[in-house]
Amino acid sequence: MDRFVELGVLPVRHKSARGYRPHLSLMFNPGSPRTFSIDSTLAGGSDAYLVTHAHSDHYGSSVMRSEKSVCSSQTAAALEIIHGKRYCGRVFETGSSIDIYGVTVKTFTTAHTPGAAAFYWENEVGTRILVTGDIKDAGALPQCDVLVTEASYGDPDDPACHFTDDLDGFREAISDDAAFGAYTFGKAQRAVGLLRAGGYCDKVHMDRTSLELTRRLMSDVEPLDGLGDGLCIVPPGELSALPHRSKYVLTARRDYPFRKINISDHMDVNGLVDMVKKCSPEAVLVYHPKGTRARKFASHLNRTGTFALSLEDIPTIMPG
Ligand SMILES: [Zn+2]
Incomplete structure (x- = not known):
C-alpha cells in the first residue's frame, strides 16, 4: 500500500454486515x-x-x-431502459470534463459498451489517477501515475484469455437465415455496428430490449425491427426458440450449445498488458472482476516490473 500512499491515493473497500461491498473507493487530497x-x-x-x-x-x-452519481449520458439512458427507473445523478458527454467538488475529471471512451467511460483526474500533489472500468480499446487513454483497471481476461496462463475478434467468422455467418446470440446491452449494439460497417443494409430484427437500447444509443443503424423473418439478434438464452437454420453466440466464453464466434467487448490479456505499458503508471490496482483473474493479472504485472495490487490487498472500512 505504501506506493499508493506516497502518491497521495488511498484505495479502500467497504464492508457491511452482509460482507464486502462491490469494488472500491479512492480517498485523496x-x-x-x-x-x-x-x-x-x-x-x-x-x-x-x-x-x-x-x-x-x-x-x-x-x-x-x-x-452524487456520475456517468455518461449514454450510460444513464441505458440504465434507465434496463432498470425501468429514473437516473437521478449527473451526466457528461464522453470525452468531456466534469467538475466534481472542485476536482476536474476528464473522461475518455473505452469502447466497451455505448457510453462506457474512463475517468481521469489529478490529486493535490499532482498524481494522475485513471480509472478505466471495462475496456475494449485503450487508444484514447492518457498516461497516468495510478491506474485502476479490470482484468476480465487477465490470466496470462489461461488460453481463454488469449484471443482476437473473429471478424471474418462473423462476416461469413451473416445471412437472412442467421440468428446471433448477444447480450442485450453492449454485445447486441456491437453486432449491429459490425453489420452496418460491413455493408449489411437489410433489416436487423431484435428482441424488444435490445431494439430499444440500440435505437436510443446508436445512430445511422436503421432499418431495425422487432423479431421476425430475417437476420436476428437476441440474448443467447432466447436462441433456441428461434426457427433460424444457423445459430451462433457472439462471445469469448465457451459454455453455450451453439457455434461460438469470438467477438468480445474486452481486450485479451495481451491487450491489457499493452494498455498498462501505454499508460505507464507507477502503481496499478486491478479491481474487477470477482474470482482469481484480477489477482493473477496483478501478479503478472509485479513479475514484469510494474507495481500492482488487487482488491484483497487494500484496506477495508468496517461499518460505523
Ligand atoms: Zn462490462
Missing part, C-alpha cells in the same frame, strides 16, 4: 479530503459515485437514486 467510489453500491462518506458503464456487475443500478 488530505488537505481537503475527497472520496470517489468506483462502480460501487451506495456507501457512507463518498463525494461521488463514478459509474463506468451500465453492465449490472458495475452496480450502476444501485446508485441511480443518488444525486
Whole structure:
C-alpha cells in the first residue's frame, strides 16, 4: 500500500454486515479530503459515485437514486431502459470534463459498451489517477501515475484469455437465415455496428430490449425491427426458440450449445498488458472482476516490473 500512499491515493473497500461491498473507493487530497467510489453500491462518506458503464456487475443500478452519481449520458439512458427507473445523478458527454467538488475529471471512451467511460483526474500533489472500468480499446487513454483497471481476461496462463475478434467468422455467418446470440446491452449494439460497417443494409430484427437500447444509443443503424423473418439478434438464452437454420453466440466464453464466434467487448490479456505499458503508471490496482483473474493479472504485472495490487490487498472500512 505504501506506493499508493506516497502518491497521495488511498484505495479502500467497504464492508457491511452482509460482507464486502462491490469494488472500491479512492480517498485523496488530505488537505481537503475527497472520496470517489468506483462502480460501487451506495456507501457512507463518498463525494461521488463514478459509474463506468451500465453492465449490472458495475452496480450502476444501485446508485441511480443518488444525486452524487456520475456517468455518461449514454450510460444513464441505458440504465434507465434496463432498470425501468429514473437516473437521478449527473451526466457528461464522453470525452468531456466534469467538475466534481472542485476536482476536474476528464473522461475518455473505452469502447466497451455505448457510453462506457474512463475517468481521469489529478490529486493535490499532482498524481494522475485513471480509472478505466471495462475496456475494449485503450487508444484514447492518457498516461497516468495510478491506474485502476479490470482484468476480465487477465490470466496470462489461461488460453481463454488469449484471443482476437473473429471478424471474418462473423462476416461469413451473416445471412437472412442467421440468428446471433448477444447480450442485450453492449454485445447486441456491437453486432449491429459490425453489420452496418460491413455493408449489411437489410433489416436487423431484435428482441424488444435490445431494439430499444440500440435505437436510443446508436445512430445511422436503421432499418431495425422487432423479431421476425430475417437476420436476428437476441440474448443467447432466447436462441433456441428461434426457427433460424444457423445459430451462433457472439462471445469469448465457451459454455453455450451453439457455434461460438469470438467477438468480445474486452481486450485479451495481451491487450491489457499493452494498455498498462501505454499508460505507464507507477502503481496499478486491478479491481474487477470477482474470482482469481484480477489477482493473477496483478501478479503478472509485479513479475514484469510494474507495481500492482488487487482488491484483497487494500484496506477495508468496517461499518460505523
Ligand atoms: Zn462490462
